[in-house]
Amino acid sequence: MHADPLPRTARIPGSKSITNRALLLAAAADGTSTLRAPLVSEDTLAFRKALTDLGATVRAASDESRWTVTGLGGAPRGGGPVWCADAGTAARFLPPFTAAGRGTYRFDGSAQLRARPLRPLVDALDRLGARVRADGGGLPLEITATGLDGGELDLDSSLSSQYLSGLLMAAPLLRTPLTLRPEGLVSRPYVDMTLALMRRFGAGVDAYADRVTIRPGGYRPHALDIEPDASTASYFLAAAAACGRAVSVPGLGTGSLQGDLRFVDVLAKAGARVSVTAEGTTVAGTGRLRGGFDVDMGDISDTFMTFAAIAPLADAPVTIHGIAHARLKESDRVAAVTANLRACGVRVDEGPDRITVHPGTPAPARIACRRDHRIAMSFSVLSLASGVPLVLDDPACVGKTFPGFHAELGRLFPDLLPGGPGGPGAPGGPGVLGAPGVRTSVEEGE
Ligand SMILES: O=C(O)C1=C[C@@H](OP(=O)(O)O)[C@@H](O)[C@H](O)C1
Ligand SMILES: C=C(OP(=O)(O)O)C(=O)O
Structure with a gap:
């Protein structure tokens, strides 16, 4: 990277x-x-x-x-x-x-x-x-x-x-x-x-x-x-942190009404460089994710899956706690993250209000989204950051909050699609980013 x-x-x-x-x-x-x-x-x-x-x-x-x-x-x-x-x-x-x-x-x-x-x-x-x-x-x-x-x-x-x-x-x-x-x-x-x-x-x-x-x-x-959505931004900022890239979100800054912007503090703990100003937020990854911490994400639980999904790429285990209420959302998100990471061959310890994710290289897997947009988006980031094709069983479920999610991920990181541009993860291919019903073409880059 x-x-x-x-x-x-x-x-x-x-x-x-x-x-x-x-x-x-x-x-x-x-x-x-x-x-x-x-x-x-x-x-x-x-x-x-x-x-x-x-x-x-x-x-x-x-x-x-x-x-x-x-x-x-x-x-x-x-x-x-x-x-x-x-x-x-x-x-x-x-x-x-x-x-x-x-x-x-x-x-x-x-x-x-x-x-x-x-x-x-x-x-x-x-x-x-x-x-x-x-x-x-x-x-x-x-x-x-x-x-x-x-x-x-x-x-x-x-x-x-x-x-x-x-x-x-x-x-x-x-x-x-x-x-x-x-x-x-x-x-x-x-x-x-x-x-x-x-x-x-x-x-x-x-x-x-x-x-x-x-x-x-x-x-x-x-x-x-209306400001950009901070929970949605978490996927792109996490991708930057995990891929050693830099991503900015203008209009989401110090004056934000959204607690989920605090997700960047978790990325900072993991070693990313974070800047939040009145104009917006930028995260720059170093190419290496630091683990070895325990973080309470109870106030920002919509973003816990974003971090949990990239946590296998960190250099030490990460524990996320305070998330019992995340079991009551579109899916039981603690169980859904645990099951999908395990399907990728990653070791996860699950407790009533916490999970610990251990370092590991994910294996190709089929991701059970449970009709939960955030499970689909979180595991798309893992696929992008690891280069491992992960196939979503229900890619269109991202439409609950961001129908254009996969198009935007492909636009920002066209060279990181699993298998490279045109590879199995590319738009139109069988991999996660090209799953049917999500997108059919790459928008032009910047
Ligand atoms: O008030 C809101 O807009 C929301 C509150 C949170 O739910 P909980 O309060 O149930 O945790 C969050 O998960 C949801 O996406 C949006
Ligand atoms: C929990 C969520 O949505 P809601 O509770 O608004 O259905 C969410 O968007 O992650």
Whole structure:
């Protein structure tokens, strides 16, 4: 591997978490908001469709670079079905929003989403006085809404932070102030993001160490530039670190609302040179990955698989802990990473909230994605960095957050495709980067 002194610029699409929050806040606002550079992917299109079904208007520029949202000036009032597809954010953010309004809403989603826990949110809505029917404890569920009063609520936040974010975003639409006290909060940076965006859309927020109080008053429209997605950036930055290359992500820098940008601290631990400025982030690999550390990735668990997948290439074992809640996402991600690394012949020790990945040269393998975009993307990086063909059983699952993922990986690292350009890993070939349904041509390099 050789050093690449000139960083390549990755084209990273907008943040999923910011896009879906901004859509909801704009849909609740009393006027017209603009969202610039939103993420266009399965999760955000499902969220957008759910909101237009609920009565908001979204006008998209022909190239989708800007969405103009005319809000309802409050919570929805029409009732109807709400389809959440695979999107955890839809299943956790939209029920509180509708419960604050009027009408009967029937929520459902894919089999994968039905399997994800919703009980703490259903219980919280119930305690606030909403009429919720969720026979299995999660989706499908029905809410008969007549508006909500606030009050004070303890909220089990140990399985997901999304319950808290959903209740917080609905809170300005309640008749009286709502105080929420999270217990065992995971993924805290996402709650900070929620509060920051609520403030930008004009909400009255009083946040303390152990509780948050939200005042009634609704939302004002806002024009928002959406940053590149930090979780998506992790794959390209990890590839730079593992391949001895340099990659920059403009627009994702010190002012970021996304906790997942802290992934670069893990790359720095592994020996990569990292620069985060107001303009953006650059990671330069040295051609060698350092292991021999134990890192808590509980706050940034969407990125733990990114590091775990390249960890076999490090010079000593790496332990990642604090990730029990990552078992409750699109897949049981701790089990999925462990099984796929083992399929590549890599030694992994798995515990309830941790894994230890040992150094090893991966062997060619078929990767079971479990319909989880992040498993597909993480193992694509391992294939690229090791030069070993890994075949994804479901490459198109990357569409949940980045349909153009493989095209961008091939554009940035055309010479590193397994087997070289035109080799088994090349676009159109049987290897990981050319798997059917993902891409058919290489875009021109920089
Ligand atoms: O609020 C959000 O936008 C998210 C919160 C996190 O989920 P948990 O809070 O369930 O860990 C994260 O994994 C998910 O991709 C997006
Ligand atoms: C967990 C994720 O998504 P969500 O919870 O929003 O479905 C993810 O994108 O990794």
